Amino acid sequence: MNRTRLKTPFIALIALAVLFAIGWGSVPKAVAESADEATKTEDTSTYEFQTVDELFGKSLGMISGGAFDTILFSNYDGFEQKDFSYYNSYAEIIQALKTNKIDAMITDLPVAQLAVSRNTGIGILPEKLVEDHYGFVLAKDSPYTAMFNERIAAYREDGTIAELYKKWTSTDDTNKTLPEQDWDTSKGTLSVAVGADSEPMAYQIGETPSGMTVDLLCHIFRDLGYGMETKSLASGSLIAEVQSGKADVATSCFSITEERKKMVDMTEPFYDGGIVAVVRDTAAVAEQEQGFFEGLAASFERTFITEGRWQLILSGLIVTLLISVISGVAGLALGFLFVLLRRKRESGLADKLIHLLESLLGGLPVVVVLMVFYYVVFGALTISGVVVAILVFTLIFGASAGSIMWNAVRAIDAGQVEAGRALGFGDSDTFFLVVLPQAARQCVPLLIAQFVSLIKDTSVVGYIAVQDLTRVGDLIRARTMEAFFPLIAIAVIYFVLCRLMAWLLSLWAKKLEPKKEPRAIKGVEL
Amino acid sequence: MSIIEVKHLRKEYPNIVPLKDVNAYVDRGEVISIIGPSGTGKSTFLRCLNRLETPTSGQILVDGQDMCAPDVDLDVMRRKMGMVFQSFNLFDHLLVAENIMLGPTKLLGMGKQEAYEQSLELLAQVGLKDKALYYPRELSGGQKQRVAIARGLAMNPDILLFDEPTSALDPTMVSEVLSVMKDLASRGLTMLVVTHEMRFAREASTRVFYMDRGELWEAGPPEQIFEHPQRQETYDFIFRVRSWTWKIDALEFDYPAMEASLHTFCGRQFLGRRIANELQLAIEELTMESLVPVARRQGIANPNITYTVSVAEGGEKAHLEVDASKLSEFGVDFSSEILQDEISSAILRKMLSELSVTKPGVMTCTVG
Numbered sequence: 099m100n101r102t103r104l105k106t107p108f109i110a111l112i113a114l115a116v117l118f119a120i121g122w123g124s125v126p127k128a129v130a131e132s133a134d135e136a137t138k139t140e141d142t143s144t145y146e147f148q149t150v151d152e153l154f155g156k157s158l159g160m161i162s163g164g165a166f167d168t169i170l171f172s173n174y175d176g177f178e179q180k181d182f183s184y185y186n187s188y189a190e191i192i193q194a195l196k197t198n199k200i201d202a203m204i205t206d207l208p209v210a211q212l213a214v215s216r217n218t219g220i221g222i223l224p225e226k227l228v229e230d231h232y233g234f235v236l237a238k239d240s241p242y243t244a245m246f247n248e249r250i251a252a253y254r255e256d257g258t259i260a261e262l263y264k265k266w267t268s269t270d271d272t273n274k275t276l277p278e279q280d281w282d283t284s285k286g287t288l289s290v291a292v293g294a295d296s297e298p299m300a301y302q303i304g305e306t307p308s309g310m311t312v313d314l315l316c317h318i319f320r321d322l323g324y325g326m327e328t329k330s331l332a333s334g335s336l337i338a339e340v341q342s343g344k345a346d347v348a349t350s351c352f353s354i355t356e357e358r359k360k361m362v363d364m365t366e367p368f369y370d371g372g373i374v375a376v377v378r379d380t381a382a383v384a385e386q387e388q389g390f391f392e393g394l395a396a397s398f399e400r401t402f403i404t405e406g407r408w409q410l411i412l413s414g415l416i417v418t419l420l421i422s423v424i425s426g427v428a429g430l431a432l433g434f435l436f437v438l439l440r441r442k443r444e445s446g447l448a449d450k451l452i453h454l455l456e457s458l459l460g461g462l463p464v465v466v467v468l469m470v471f472y473y474v475v476f477g478a479l480t481i482s483g484v485v486v487a488i489l490v491f492t493l494i495f496g497a498s499a500g501s502i503m504w505n506a507v508r509a510i511d512a513g514q515v516e517a518g519r520a521l522g523f524g525d526s527d528t529f530f531l532v533v534l535p536q537a538a539r540q541c542v543p544l545l546i547a548q549f550v551s552l553i554k555d556t557s558v559v560g561y562i563a564v565q566d567l568t569r570v571g572d573l574i575r576a577r578t579m580e581a582f583f584p585l586i587a588i589a590v591i592y593f594v595l596c597r598l599m600a601w602l603l604s605l606w607a608k609k610l611e612p613k614k615e616p617r618a619i620k621g622v623e624l
Numbered sequence: 625m626s627i628i629e630v631k632h633l634r635k636e637y638p639n640i641v642p643l644k645d646v647n648a649y650v651d652r653g654e655v656i657s658i659i660g661p662s663g664t665g666k667s668t669f670l671r672c673l674n675r676l677e678t679p680t681s682g683q684i685l686v687d688g689q690d691m692c693a694p695d696v697d698l699d700v701m702r703r704k705m706g707m708v709f710q711s712f713n714l715f716d717h718l719l720v721a722e723n724i725m726l727g728p729t730k731l732l733g734m735g736k737q738e739a740y741e742q743s744l745e746l747l748a749q750v751g752l753k754d755k756a757l758y759y760p761r762e763l764s765g766g767q768k769q770r771v772a773i774a775r776g777l778a779m780n781p782d783i784l785l786f787d788e789p790t791s792a793l794d795p796t797m798v799s800e801v802l803s804v805m806k807d808l809a810s811r812g813l814t815m816l817v818v819t820h821e822m823r824f825a826r827e828a829s830t831r832v833f834y835m836d837r838g839e840l841w842e843a844g845p846p847e848q849i850f851e852h853p854q855r856q857e858t859y860d861f862i863f864r865v866r867s868w869t870w871k872i873d874a875l876e877f878d879y880p881a882m883e884a885s886l887h888t889f890c891g892r893q894f895l896g897r898r899i900a901n902e903l904q905l906a907i908e909e910l911t912m913e914s915l916v917p918v919a920r921r922q923g924i925a926n927p928n929i930t931y932t933v934s935v936a937e938g939g940e941k942a943h944l945e946v947d948a949s950k951l952s953e954f955g956v957d958f959s960s961e962i963l964q965d966e967i968s969s970a971i972l973r974k975m976l977s978e979l980s981v982t983k984p985g986v987m988t989c990t991v992g
Contacts, residue, residue: 522703
């Protein structure tokens, strides 16, 4: 029994490794190149498409939460909604492009430049689709909008913005740091939600939200006399963050559109880029093939070593563990409380309420519950995503663990209770001395499985700006523009974590088993 | 003075009234067997006594204390009355010794070591001293029930209630439990036993309660109930439980089921292994060697043979009646067909001390 349990992870690991090798072979290698080198390649004749017209009716990929589709519709009649696919990260779009799932990636010029510089086999369509202008997002009728506009105009004038753009798109990564916040912050501190995957405008270096727009915000805040507090979020959540008042400013590659202006304030543009299409370069696909192990080593280095990303992964792992373990322990306590309440009176009010909670939480996707709590229930409060995540997962685990324990308690033969009562034990003595120890033996394996499932369920906390293991994987993929390796790396870490937890807990659970040799009775000399 | 007094006890459920109006008393040191058909309120009556069931109306006095009074401390009262269940209800997560120690240590404040010594003593009394460190699931049914009795005794109760203690046991294990109970009965413990074991009721009880249809029909010494019942209902029941009938209505009948049923009956009536085996041999011999082959030869699909075994006066011997009158219509005769078969008759004659043919095709004899 024990031996087979140990074997399973190994077999699964080997299977993963095989999958990994097969998958790796089929993926063209990404090469770390500088942006300058990318711009050198001016021969566009081998690109699959040359003009915008050729893209009509083709399958186009874009980041979700962006406004590209609206902008394309208002500028061209040839595009149709059904041709658009939406992705959560650029790494995924590039992967889809390279594997022929889509024909072009629609994105902003700076992002496109970076994507091309870091990948072979793709290039920017010579014809620009749309001119575009970026601004910051603030809450509707925010008092800060006018002040921001004034500062942006001044910085455009004196060339500061051009300088910042140069700094953040250069090949020299060592310069890409934000100014120290040493200015007077007497007017208070504003919260800034920073897009996590729109390099070079807004992204993460290590754990710090960074990018050209954040740098610009530092300048503006210093001038205005406010302190700045940043947090990193997926692009899709940024506007909601501002609307719910959890952040004062959101920055990423936000195109200024009429539609957006109806819902939030948008500042004057600080950058005039444009929307471009990234397409496949048929000539370059075969180039730059690396050996399997060199490619693996390069991917490993990009995923774990560069910019000290292992620290990011470690911190994500700690967040995942923190949320799982605290929610697990608190949820177990909550579930036990549910059992005690239900025991008082079967099918009483408490029983009905708990049943309602169970069916409610059981009937909703975890991510929906999480977002409802973050944006609606605690929408008005300044409360960290981690705390909300712990609360939500405590509730969810409490409901499921409570129902497991309650079923185990009810499955104990009524005769056991009668025997306890007939001996002269009171109701709670009978429960704790007779029923509970037997019920525990029944439900512990189920609880362990439920806990492992909880660890996996926490992978959606990225939706509420919590940087757990999955989320840092996404961030790293956004930076390396590589879909495959970081995904597998995170998968392996999750797998090892879950099996390890299950194994540790089952070791502990063995103590509940009655099989003890030699047999002894505590406190008795036999 | 009576240790238990029951007055106008009534228990109603929404669809059924298991106890209509029961009046009874039990004196200290008495051993009461409660007998009667299944589903007639015997167990409900017993469970009302320690308030595992709450009576609808009426009064139950235990040691002068009204068990239905609002201020009664049931936990304290129950410590005076041990209970042994049909399904043992041992605590499966505890060792045998721990099962017995749980009450004394947690409720009577006894030290663990002392409780353990006591558990060994009690286990010795029920013959299970070597099983102290076993888990209940490692024991046979009979052993489990003896542990349950020891657990009840550990609280040093005034009264011990037995709710069909042998009904869930294999016939072979019944006697080990009953002999422990007989031993307890002889030591002056007040006992109330709901049982189908008539021999136990007859030999170990001071009085027998006959319950039927929610009422206590007759209470009296065993001789009265078993030999001279005052009421027709009691008489019918006693006759019914003291006899066993089996009918063979096909040539391919279920012999193993018949044999098992016979042994169960013999076990319950304490007829002893020798009598049971002789009865089985006699029936097997008659049926398999003579009656069925004869029927097959004659082409009779339904031989229609009825066997009846009843316990003779005193409970030491058994009457066997074989009714094969349908076969006799086809000219089969016990004297001619069977007793002339030399092998069969030699064995049969030896076993059956008195054999007589009362009318064509019907034979009776006494075994034992």
